[in-house]
């Protein structure tokens with residue numbers, strides 16, 4: 036396979052680019068977000084020449100004590116670990132998005148129900164665990180991180196339940212107007228997705244070094260691609276609903292309902308095949324990068340959207356609450372990173 | 386009136402008083418979207434014979450001015466009122482904002498004299514839509530043929546299917562925010578913007594309707610639920626009925642007038658038309674108008690009267706001459722007759738929970754059930770009605786307590802303390818056209834030396850039965866929603882229509898379906914006065930649809946070389 040050798044070559048040492056040479060050449064804009072090359076982790080590596088450089092500098096006590104399991108690094112193992120840490124990044128981005136978004140939205144709702152604090156706590160923990168996981172290059176699981184991610188997953192599910200209840204009990208029940216304005220039906224799932232990504236990361240870390248990584252009983256890359264594709268589709272649904280509520284008044288509002296679903300479909304197609312073609316992988320990678328970019332661009336669009344409220348940014352205290360949610364779009368970026376991690380694993384398999 | 390006004394905090398400007406002298410002069414007109422700013426405006430000399438001189442720039446005149454200018458006609462549209470920049474001129478203050486209403490002297494009589502002023506007529510560039518509450522509804526199709534299909538009143542000379550097309554055009558122009566599925570009437574195009582979030586008052590209506598088994602919907606409103614151009618989304622503060630200070634409202638002032646200016650129309654503010662001139666050929670030649678302290682004359686090939694149902698017949702009657710001793714367009718003797726208003730009674734109740742009904746556009750939810758029921762054991766009247774939720778501002782609520790309930794002193798104070806828990810339903814009901822309900826000229830004169838209108842109005846027994854039925858229904862719905870301490874506000878009317886009705890017979894109508902006068906082919910009437918019947922919905926969308934249609938008809942006639 037023509038495209039195979041660069042990947043294999045790239046995988047023979049510490050990865051010089053996050054996704055192997057072929058794909059890595061075309062990346063660039065998220066190098067910082069990635070922390071893999073030029074980012075803090077890599078720099079530490081260069082200083083310490085030691086996979087566990089940053090971890091050593093983390094306090095080995097209390098909640099953030101890593102599990103002591105250590106395994107020898109192999110090329111496959113590097114790739115698996117790298118994917119696991121990328122999943123931590125994805126989980127962290129999703130958690131940060133939920134933390135800020137539910138903070139604003141639940142503040143807007145005056146924290147009427149004490150349960151409205153839960154997603155803040157859970158997403159903050161998930162964010163902390165993700166930062167820790169991103170910096171943690173060691174193999175083996177981490178029980179506390181695992182527990183935190185499980186909690187995030189469950190909180191998201193419970194939140195979805197609350198939101199569904201909130202919609203159903205209103206006058207008009209399951210009507211468009213309640214879908215538009217009652218508690219947003221899809222939002223808590225972003226927290227679940229953060230938990231899920233972290234949870235999968237933990238599973239990847241536990242992969243014995245002599246075995247190809249598997250998740251939920253299937254090859255890891257394919258499982259991750261399938262789950263991420265579904266997550267992207269759901270997130271598209273949420274963005275679509277809210278942009279429909281905004282009557283797609285700005286043509287750019289169409290972007291998050293076109294690019295991510297294509298990326299999701301390609302991911303699912305990739306997941307469905309035992310040996311996805313290089314063309315498909317490239318297309319999927321391209322669309323995922325675009326989706327990741329869109330997640331950040333969305334923040335800019337939403338900042339502009341807030342400025343279009345009465346009084347613009349001078350009236351920020353009202354317009355931030357009532358305008359488009361500034362922290363929401365990076366959820367797309369988080370999922371795109373997870374999708375790229377899935378591709379990374381699949382390439383390893385090739 | 387002070388010359389420093391505060392709109393949104395931060396827009397404190399020292400704008401010149403728009404009543405002092407006209408703003409739309411010197412080749413520019415106010416930019417309604419930017420404090421202190423201007424847009425270029427084409428101007429005509431009085432001696433230029435423009436294609437159309439339009440009297441009034443409200444729902445009828447403003448819309449028509451825009452559409453005619455966009456079709457390439459030369460247009461001068463005159464309005465007696467000022468040209469506002471809402472961002473700098475409008476205050477969140479009920480007393481200050483009475484400036485947007487037509488408060489000139491008028492005489493009222495009859496058994497049920499119509500209260501005039503803040504409840505029913507405006508005087509501004511943009512007309513009454515500057516302070517309308519944005520409810521944007523379509524007629525029920527059968528109402529265009531009331532007599533032949535429903536057995537009462539009059540048929541319109543218009544086909545509902547054609548009107549459906551123009552309703553689409555108006556809803557697009559106003560970016561009406563409405564529900565995805567409207568429960569009543571034939572299928573319609575999706576509203577351009579999504580419905581607004583419902584306030585607690587709107588949910589009271591919904592709860593009542595669900596308990597009573599009638600349908601309800603988010604009310605289609607001409608205020609945007611998302612940004613649109615320079616209009617920010619509605620901030621739900623509820624000052625709509627005294628003029629929206631954010632420009633979220635899609636009024637004639639913010640929608641059709643800017644388009645008209647861009648297309649080359651001239652808008653003349655503070656220009657009161659006192660007379661339409663005619664010649665020996667029995668055609669009109671232009672309008673006499675008062676601006677900047679003097680009477681002037683604008684030459685025009687065509688004149689359109691669009692001053693609303695009181696000022697339109699008044700101007701036609703004021704323009705009498707030896708050629709037209711009974712006033713213009715009045716060979717049928719019907720100018721000023723068949724005045725209709727719509728009943729606007731309310732029922733109020735107290736809710737346990739806090740409602741704060743004044744937050745948000747006043748009518749966020751609607752129940753058109755009784756507009757679509759033709760026969761029912763309790764239905765003992767001809768005509769139809771709807772009701773919607775409502776949200777009076779404090780002074781308006783005070784007026785309900787002192788007026789409708791006659792409260793004063795301690796009782797008034799106690800009642801006002803319940804303001805935040807009050808919820809109410811308000812009807813808009815079809816009152817039938819009667820020849821004796823009319824506008825004539827009184828002998829008194831106004832500040833321009835023009836005879837003021839006398840407005841005579843009496844409810845029929847049918848009207849009273851409809852009102853009673855509506856109030857009973859509203860009370861039942863309110864009770865079903867859990868309201869207590871219910872009381873009725875028995876006496877209120879709004880919207881004015883009729884007085885220059887359209888038809889297909891010159892002896893029984895003033896204009897034809899194209900809003901063209903039977904008597905004088907270059908005189909047109911295009912506003913609420915052409916309605917033969919008023920239906921059970923608010924009229925402004927129908928007025929604008931008629932204006933759009935009239936513009937299309939004029940274009941076609943001009944293309945055929947008709948004059």
Ligand SMILES: Cc1cc2nc3c(=O)[nH]c(=O)nc-3n(C[C@H](O)[C@H](O)[C@H](O)COP(=O)(O)OP(=O)(O)OC[C@H]3O[C@@H](n4cnc5c(N)ncnc54)[C@H](O)[C@@H]3O)c2cc1C
Pocket residue numbers: 440441442443444445446463464465466503504505506507508509510511512513514516517518519520521522626656657658659691692693694696697700879880881911912913914923924925926928
């Ligand atoms: C408080 C309020 C709320 C309303 N809410 C709604 C609603 O929610 N939905 C709805 O559909 N309708 C509503 N309406 C009714 C709606 O605003 C009117 O039916 C509609 O604007 C009438 O249109 P028009 O063109 O006939 O007259 P207007 O819009 O009133 O325009 C007439 C214009 O002509 C000018 N004029 C009159 N005579 C002369 C003259 N001689 N010379 C120069 N200028 C003149 C006036 O200054 C005025 O600006 C509301 C009305 C009021 C008062």
Ligand code: SF4
Pocket residue numbers: 608618619620621622623624625626628629630631632633634745746
């Ligand atoms: S509630 Fe909306 S439409 Fe009404 S005045 Fe306020 S911003 Fe304008």
